[in-house]
Amino acid sequence: MTASPLLSLTWVDHITGRRGHLVVDRLVRGVASGGLRMREGCTLEEVAGLARGMTMKEALHYDPESRYVPLGGAKGGIDCDPRHPEAYGLLVRYLRAMRPYVESCWTTGEDLGLTQDLVDRAAAEAGLGSSIQAVYPLLDDEAAARRRLADAFAVEVDGIGLDELVGGCGVAESALAALDRAGLPYAGARVAVQGLGTMGGATARFLARAGLTVVSVADVKGTIANPAGLDVEALLAARDAHGTVDRGVLRPGDRELPGDAWLSADAEVLVPAAVSYAIDATNQEVITARWVVEAANMPVRPEAEALLSARGVTVLPDVVVNSGTNAWWWWTLFGDIGPDADEAFAHTRRSMRALVDLVLTRAQTDGTTPRAAAHAIATDRLPVIAERFGWYR
Template identity: 85%
Template sequence: MTASAPLMSLVWTDHVTGRRGFLVVDRLVRGVASGGLRMRPGCTLDEVAALARGMSMKEALHYDPRSRYVPLGGAKGGIDCDPRDPAAYGLLVRYLRAMRPYIERVWTTGEDLGLTQDLVDRAAAEAGLVSSVQAVYPLLEDEAAARRRLADAFAIEVDGIGLDELAGGCGVAESLLTALDRAGVPYGGTRVAVQGFGTMGGATARFLARAGLTVVAVADVRGTVARPAGLDVEALLAARDAHGTVDRRALRPGDRELPRDAWLSVEAEVLVPAAVSYAIGPAEQERVGARWIVEAANMPVLPEAETALAARGVTVLPDVVVNSGTNAWWWWTLFGDIGAAADEAFGHVRRSMRALVGQVLDRAEADGTTPRAAAHALVADRLPVIAERFGWYR
């Protein structure tokens, strides 16, 4: 898929702190675009534009003319600030207040790197918004029923973790399991290292461990925790703070504390970067000994690194496919393709992700390309179909 100029790019400067925020709308479908809001130090307009492009792809990949959920356009927001900064919450409220006209009519958003949905919801209310996804309400057949359904889904917890957190991790895990099944690799004995133990990384680790894989390393901002025989994932999940940092007092004898970047080179068949973008560049890829990299984070593998990895036989399952389950789950629930129940959500996520990953891997094999190139090709096929049905917004 060839990158084109986004429909709209906006740079905002906070009058209190001087920090900057960004909004990029890549494209609209039926007048609306979807994409989360991230907060991290060093966030840039180019980064947000690339993420918005990725959201257009994720939406298109889930297009099914039989579904009530009609894929939206792609957008993304970003704020250049450390979410742990004491001034971060006030900055978030002011950003949302400044973006209110867009959130009310054009841009549906939610949690992303550095932010939780609870925090976004609280700040959105303080900024005078009805909801961070209110722009989609005019597209719903029964808005009141749809909002109740989504609220019910967000109220569900499974073994101490919210369904909204688990849906995305279920999709990432199922993407890997699909690839392993196609390769004839048994789950037992397959070792996994996860970078980032927040919403996506933690949920992915839980689903993989429960499927029988062995999570041998987890990295957070304080370092990497490793155990060759396998970590107690549930104990680590229970010891996380709101930012995904594990309380080291919960470690068992035999759990080793290693440097932050040690997750790259631990003995494992699978790496799951689930934290920051640009985590694996040309230098980092030389340390990778895994067979698969599963992009739970957005844009964690740089293009030149992916080229080198592919030459070494390392398969990268791309972010636009494997981490798209969170976004799709929101819309399947809101539009009424599924109800609020956890079993129904997980079942739909698993079926949909298996079908999508299967299509991507089939296309990659047929074209002799990487899974990312295959995903781009599928998007290139689907975007004109969506545009023919709903019109072009460029």
């Protein structure tokens, strides 16, 4: 991978003075893929790390036999609380300023703090035909591909959109693959999840339906815990648009605890699915879980991961675990799968399980962490992708 990104810029909003960032880490066939996040305190350094992660995610899903051709990696970020009254206008102005990049080389979509519906509405107001229009010239049949993706976004399963569920399906399958390799039965395995938004909520649902017990979930109001198991479906049904649970649905055995209590939950699997940098060198000390499964982007700081690894806690890295959402977009658009939930889940499960097994086997062989193994696999594949498809053409 390149030592520095191909493009790195910071935009300052002329109305609010708030900042937005765009980093294009790498192009393949002239296009890069990566979502747009909005959160208070978002920095250029954060966006650069996420863009590099997208380059890796694309490379890790490279299959020379599939129609989906990996793209380069990119990421956008806006420094604003998405709940702020200024947020939507700021989003529109950011996309209007980034329009030349979205039109030519950057395909983007929802990420932390933003939904796809909101991104689509703001993109239209900013004068864009689509947030992924840069990829259209790479499609064999653009009209058919766009219909297929639109149909897929219209699919709902038990009241939740397919686009919201596939990422959590991939995270859950990653955790299940790790449990299977360790010979740990699903029944009796306990899970704690930070964040019940798009990714965390779907992950909790798939793990609960697989037979695991979700004992703790956290949102902005705090942690909800029950050692006997939470009613995941009731909590999901009681969420607002930002993943905050209405406490009115809690049962007598459910307890309300401080916001960081999920970290020390008595559980085998810990799923940080909310914000970056949630686990640091200090608070990692309270973690007793066997696996930390990174559903969020960059939730574990490097120094914390080193300490966790030293005491036998395995961190399954974000570049593997949460890559299913991005891959599902392209599997659907390029035509590897159709707009069908069962097909999407089956393809996601097969692909994620194969990827996790590959990474964990490489880590075991090399005597390294899963993250180092994933980096090594991506580093091996990037020159192959560049030789076959080129960076810019």
